[in-house]
Structure formats: C-alpha cells, structure tokens
Amino acid sequence: xxxxxxxxxxxxxxxTPAGHVQNVLGGSATHFSLAASYxxxxxxxxxxxEDFTAEHEDVLKKRGIDTRGIEHATGKTFRWGGxxxxxxxxxxxxxxxxxxxxxxxxxxxxxxxxxxxxxLGNIHPALQAAVRSELPHPKLSGGDTMNFWIQGTRKELVHxxxxxxxxxxxxxxxxxxxxDNSLPRAARKVLAMGPQALxxxxxxxxxxxFFRDGTFGIGTHPFRAPALPIEEVVDPTGAxxxxxxxxxxxxxxxxxxxxxxxxxxxxxxxxxxxFAVERFGTERMQSLxxxxxxxRFRVFRELSHLE
Amino acid sequence: xxxxxxxxxxxxxxxTPAGHVQNVLGGSATHFSLAASYxxxxxxxxxxxEDFTAEHEDVLKKRGIDTRGIEHATGKTFRWGGxxxxxxxxxxxxxxxxxxxxxxxxxxxxxxxxxxxxxLGNIHPALQAAVRSELPHPKLSGGDTMNFWIQGTRKELVHxxxxxxxxxxxxxxxxxxxxDNSLPRAARKVLAMGPQALxxxxxxxxxxxFFRDGTFGIGTHPFRAPALPIEEVVDPTGAxxxxxxxxxxxxxxxxxxxxxxxxxxxxxxxxxxxFAVERFGTERMQSLxxxxxxxRFRVFRELSHLE
Numbered sequence: 001x002x003x004x005x006x007x008x009x010x011x012x013x014x015x016t017p018a019g020h021v022q023n024v025l026g027g028s029a030t031h032f033s034l035a036a037s038y039x040x041x042x043x044x045x046x047x048x049x050e051d052f053t054a055e056h057e058d059v060l061k062k063r064g065i066d067t068r069g070i071e072h073a074t075g076k077t078f079r080w081g082g083x084x085x086x087x088x089x090x091x092x093x094x095x096x097x098x099x100x101x102x103x104x105x106x107x108x109x110x111x112x113x114x115x116x117x118x119x120l121g122n123i124h125p126a127l128q129a130a131v132r133s134e135l136p137h138p139k140l141s142g143g144d145t146m147n148f149w150i151q152g153t154r155k156e157l158v159h160x161x162x163x164x165x166x167x168x169x170x171x172x173x174x175x176x177x178x179x180d181n182s183l184p185r186a187a188r189k190v191l192a193m194g195p196q197a198l199x200x201x202x203x204x205x206x207x208x209x210f211f212r213d214g215t216f217g218i219g220t221h222p223f224r225a226p227a228l229p230i231e232e233v234v235d236p237t238g239a240x241x242x243x244x245x246x247x248x249x250x251x252x253x254x255x256x257x258x259x260x261x262x263x264x265x266x267x268x269x270x271x272x273x274x275f276a277v278e279r280f281g282t283e284r285m286q287s288l289x290x291x292x293x294x295x296r297f298r299v300f301r302e303l304s305h306l307e
Numbered sequence: 308x309x310x311x312x313x314x315x316x317x318x319x320x321x322x323t324p325a326g327h328v329q330n331v332l333g334g335s336a337t338h339f340s341l342a343a344s345y346x347x348x349x350x351x352x353x354x355x356x357e358d359f360t361a362e363h364e365d366v367l368k369k370r371g372i373d374t375r376g377i378e379h380a381t382g383k384t385f386r387w388g389g390x391x392x393x394x395x396x397x398x399x400x401x402x403x404x405x406x407x408x409x410x411x412x413x414x415x416x417x418x419x420x421x422x423x424x425x426x427l428g429n430i431h432p433a434l435q436a437a438v439r440s441e442l443p444h445p446k447l448s449g450g451d452t453m454n455f456w457i458q459g460t461r462k463e464l465v466h467x468x469x470x471x472x473x474x475x476x477x478x479x480x481x482x483x484x485x486x487d488n489s490l491p492r493a494a495r496k497v498l499a500m501g502p503q504a505l506x507x508x509x510x511x512x513x514x515x516x517f518f519r520d521g522t523f524g525i526g527t528h529p530f531r532a533p534a535l536p537i538e539e540v541v542d543p544t545g546a547x548x549x550x551x552x553x554x555x556x557x558x559x560x561x562x563x564x565x566x567x568x569x570x571x572x573x574x575x576x577x578x579x580x581x582f583a584v585e586r587f588g589t590e591r592m593q594s595l596x597x598x599x600x601x602x603r604f605r606v607f608r609e610l611s612h613l614e
Contacts, residue, residue, distance in 0.1 A: 086488045087488070088488075181393045181394070181395075182537075182538055182539070182540070183511065183536055184536040184537065184538045185538050187536070188538075202512055204490065205509055205512035205513070206512070206533070208536060221606075221609065221610075222536060222610070223610060223611070224533045224536075224610050224611050225611060226513070226531045226533055226611055229490055229491040229494075229515060229529060229531075230489075230491065231489055231491045231492050231495075232489070233489070260613075260614055263613055264613060267613065299528075301613055302528070303528075303529070303530060303531050304530070304531050304532060304533055304611040304612075305611075305612065305613070306567075306570055306571060306574065306608055306612070307567055
C-alpha cells in the first residue's frame with residue numbers, strides 16, 4: 001500500500017567529529033521517503049527551488065518514489081547548516097535559510113488522493129492539519145514535530161495532534177510537549193492530547209511505543225525496541241526521519257494493523273535509523289538492500305531476546 | 308551458592324521531588340545485599356559506627372544475610388546527604404562524612420572464605436584488590452566503581468580491573484574510564500583493561516552487557532535488557548547497587564554460567580533496580596516477594612519480546 005509523505009527537502013551543510021559535507025540532499029521528506037521506499041510505495045509532497053536538479057530528483061526516483069508532488073518554485077531550496085560536537089544526540093544550528101520553504105503550501109496531486117497511509121513530517125502544524133484534511137480517511141496517519149513548533153505554535157500543534165494516529169518524537173520533545181520530566185507520565189499526557197499511539201525515540205537506546213486505552217484493541221502495555229550500539233556514528237542528521245520511514249513503511253507493507261505489526265515496525269524504525277547514521281546525508285539510505293535490512297532486524301531482535 | 312559482598316554501610320539523607328528522608332539505612336553493601344538476598348546466600352563485609360543499632364542490623368538479618376563480617380568501630384557510621392532535582396539520574400551531594408569508613412580495612416572472616424561469588428562494591432580500588440586477594444578463586448567476581456575513583460585513583464583502579472570478571476558501571480563512568488564518548492568504543496577499551504564482561508547501566512533505558520572475545524565461550528555480541536518505564540521514581544539512591552545485587556544474585560543461584568544465564572541476570576538486575584527506586588532508601592528491598600520479582604521479570608521480558 002502507498003504512503004503519502006509531506007515534509008521538507010533541504011540542502012544540508014553538516015560537520016560532525018567524523019568529517020563535514022556541504023549542501024548534501026536532506027530534509028524530513030527526503031530521509032523519510034528513502035527509508036520507507038524499502039518497504040512500500042511512497043509519494044512525496046514538498047517544495048524545492050531552482051537549485052534542485054534532475055540529478056537530485058533521481059536520488060528519489062531511483063528508489064521508486066513518486067515525485068510528482070514536489071513543487072518547483074522560483075528561488076533557492078531550503079538550506080540548513082549545523083554541527084554535532086561530542087554529544088552526537090544534539091545538533092548546534094549554524095544557519096537556517098528557509099528560502100522557498102518559507103511560503104510552502106502543500107498541494108496534494110489528484111493521483112495521490114488514494115494513499116492509504118499518511119506521514120506529516122516536521123513542518124508547521126497548521127500545514128500538517130491542512131494536508132490531513134485533504135486525505136480524510138487514511139488507514140493510519142503519523143506525524144512528527146519539534147521543539148520549535150511545541151514552543152512557538154502550540155495551539156496549532158494541539159489541534160493537529162487530534163488529527164493523527166501516531167506521533168513520533170524524541171525524549172526531549174515529549175517532555176517539553178507534556179511539561180513533565182517523567183517519560184511515562186509525559187507519554188500519558190501526550191496521548192490525552194489526541195494520538196492513539198506515541199512513539200518516543202531514545203537515540204542509541206532505541207524507542208518506546210505507548211498506547212492509549214483501548215487503542216487498536218491491542219492493550220495498553222508499552223513496548224520498547226532496543227537499538228544496536230553503533231561504534232562510528234558518522235552523521236545523525238535524518239536519523240529520526242529514517243526511523244519514521246522504517247516504522248510507517250513497514251506498517252504500510254502489512255495486511256493487518258495489530259500489536260505485533262506495530263512492535264515489528266518499531267524494530268524496523270530502529271534498524272533504518274541505525275543505518276542512516278553510518279554515512280553523511282542520505283548516502284546509506286540510497287544503497288541498502290532488503291537483505292541487509294532484514295539481517296540487522298535479526299541482530300536487533302537477538303539483542304534483547306530471551307529464550 | 309553464596310556471595311561475599313564488600314562495600315559501604317551508610318546513613319543517607321535524601322531529598323527528591325517526591326519528598327525527603329533523614330539518616331535512612333543505605334550504602335552500597337546494604338543495597339546490594341538486600342537485592343541479592345532474594346536469590347542466594349549473602350555474606351557482607353563492611354564497617355559501621357556506634358550509631359548502627361541492632362535494629363539496623365536486623366534489616367539485613369531478616370533477609371537471611373550473614374552480618375558477621377560487619378565490623379563495629381568506635382565513632383559514627385558513614386553519612387551521605389544529597390538531593391535529586393528534576394533530572395533523577397544525577398544526585399547533587401550536600402555532604403559526605405566518611406567517619407569510620409575513612410579507615411576501613413575490610414577483614415574477611417574465616418567462615419566467609421568458601422564464598423563462591425564475590426562482589427566488590429564501590430570502595431577504594433586498593434581495598435577492592437586486597438579483598439580480591441583474600442578470595443583467590445571465586446567462580447565469578449564482580450565490581451563497581453565511580454567517577455571519584457576513576458579520576459582520583461586511576462592507577463589502583465586499573466590494577467583492580469585485571470582482578471575481576473565483570474565490571475558494572477553506568478554510561479558516564481564507562482565513557483570517563485575509557486576517555487571515549489562512543490559507548491561501544493568505550494566498552495571495547497574498558498574490556499581491554501581487564502574484565503571479561505562489562506555491564507553498562509543506562510538508568511531508565513536498561514543495561515547492556517559487552518563481552519571480551521572468547522569470554523565464557525559465549526560469543527562477543529552485546530546483549531541489552533530494557534527497563535520498565537517507571538512513572539513515579541521516588542528515590543534513585545541505591546538503584547545501581549540493587550541492579551548489581553539482582554545481577555550477581557541471579558548468577559549465583561544458577562548451576563551453570565553461560566550466555567543465557569548472563570542475559571537473564573541482566574534482566575533481573577533491571578528488575579531489582581526498578582523496584583529499588585519505588586520507595587526511599589531500602590524500604591522496597593525489605594518487603595519484596597520472589598513472586599513479585601518474577602512477575603516483573605515477565606513484564607520486562609514482554610517489553611521487548613517479538614514473537
């Protein structure tokens with residue numbers, strides 16, 4: 001089944017302890033789509049500028065991603081620059097040039113309207129809500145957000161949270177959104193705001209999915225997928241979007257939506273996030289095979305599996 | 308089989324967001340012994356002052372712990388005071404009064420010499436080495452340490468690391484000891500210093516055990532036990548020692564020492580750590596039942612278990 005992904009396409013300039021790159025293809029829609037493309041059909045809605053060439057678009061097309069929803073606007077593509085110091089979990093932003101992204105109004109092509117799954121990448125929550133309203137009956141909708149929106153556009157975000165099934169955020173974002181420093185309490189408060197399930201990403205410690213009472217009829221016990229300890233993290237940029245792509249992509253590839261599928265999806269999210277950080281930008285996400293993905297899934301499974 | 312535990316006995320004054328207590332029984336040997344006592348016979352070596360009453364000793368005796376190795380010295384028992392602010396993973400020390408602990412020279416009673424397992428709690432590494440030399444052939448020896456010894460007595464600590472089979476420390480201690488900010492790289496460096504296995508405790512994210520090549524003949528893949536997300540952490544003091552008590556206690560209760568036993572031990576460590584934080588001081592560790600422990604073990608097992 002197909003996923004419609006909306007988000008940013010960007011050119012990133014990144015420095016990490018492992019090196020640095022300039023103007024490499026990035027953005028939430030890019031990372032998400034590439035990761036999800038290993039599991040299911042992906043359609044992307046985003047905006048790019050005149051500096052986005054056919055060669056850039058080919059990175060997505062080669063993975064079979066439908067790029068008809070990418071709007072080509074006059075001006076430059078969104079650019080972001082940042083560095084990761086010793087703590088690879090946190091980026092220090094050097095510059096943000098919104099460019100064509102500043103006036104982005106997502107337009108959903110008619111051919112995309114039959115998408116069964118929807119992922120609202122990290123963009124203004126009012127835009128997320130607008131996209132959601134154009135695809136009124138997805139089998140499952142997921143969304144991401146960040147500190148910037150939690151602090152700056154809380155009212156719009158609270159509205160959007162009522163429109164999505166699964167929110168995927170990290171520890172710091174969950175605590176900030178709930179105003180609570182206890183992760184399980186924060187989870188409960190976020191679930192009370194709307195989504196039926198909440199995925200909290202813990203970086204190298206994996207991720208936990210929390211369920212609202214009675215959701216999907218699959219019980220309320222949380223589930224945690226561990227992550228592989230990675231020796232050489234080259235570039236954490238896009239790890240969260242790649243996680244979301246693996247998570248949503250795996251769900252969309254399954255006939256049923258039940259607790260076991262969501263558990264496996266959480267593992268596949270961790271798998272795709274762990275691959276993403278092995279190279280700069282989208283490099284690793286362009287060259288994977290399904291065999292490599294499933295081999296790492298088995299390693300992750302063994303990592304915490306008792307006989 | 309029996310474990311000999313050496314460490315501190317203390318009176319702790321603790322403030323957390325959940326409340327505060329004064330001069331409650333604590334210390335590494337106390338927390339460790341109580342946790343391990345649910346699995347196996349425990350013998351404790353420590354020093355206390357005149358303020359340590361028969362009532363205090365009964366807390367240990369009621370759990371069947373052999374207290375003949377507790378030396379009663381003239382003066383006051385070790386006292387520690389600290390508070391936990393919003394970040395419950397880190398204590399801010401208000402005061403440390405070493406008292407009788409300052410001149411502690413562990414003496415191993417003759418009746419303890421046949422102990423099959425040894426745990427060297429968080430004391431001066433030179434004292435750990437001295438105890439280890441008095442029990443030359445344990446089936447397994449475990450040890451703990453902390454930032455204070457890593458920075459202040461590195462030479463002695465490096466010597467002690469060659470004498471123990473399993474080191475149990477937390478993320479920050481592992482990174483500091485190895486001088487490396489990548490956890491798996493830090494693990495490899497610490498293992499090169501001596502121990503055959505390294506348990507790194509991640510607080511609410513669980514713990515990972517790393518193995519040196521060929522150790523125990525059980526492969527080198529790390530194993531990770533997740534932890535239960537706890538809503539109300541009342542008091543984190545002693546969680547690490549309770550983890551170690553569950554880990555070592557479970558191992559000592561098993562006939563064989565293989566990878567599966569170590570994996571289960573890691574889960575039992577997490578179980579005991581998670582109980583420890585539910586009440587102030589040793590309160591929760593005094594009143595558990597093996598049924599409660601095994602029920603939580605099953606919850607932890609389900610937490611990350613794929614069919």
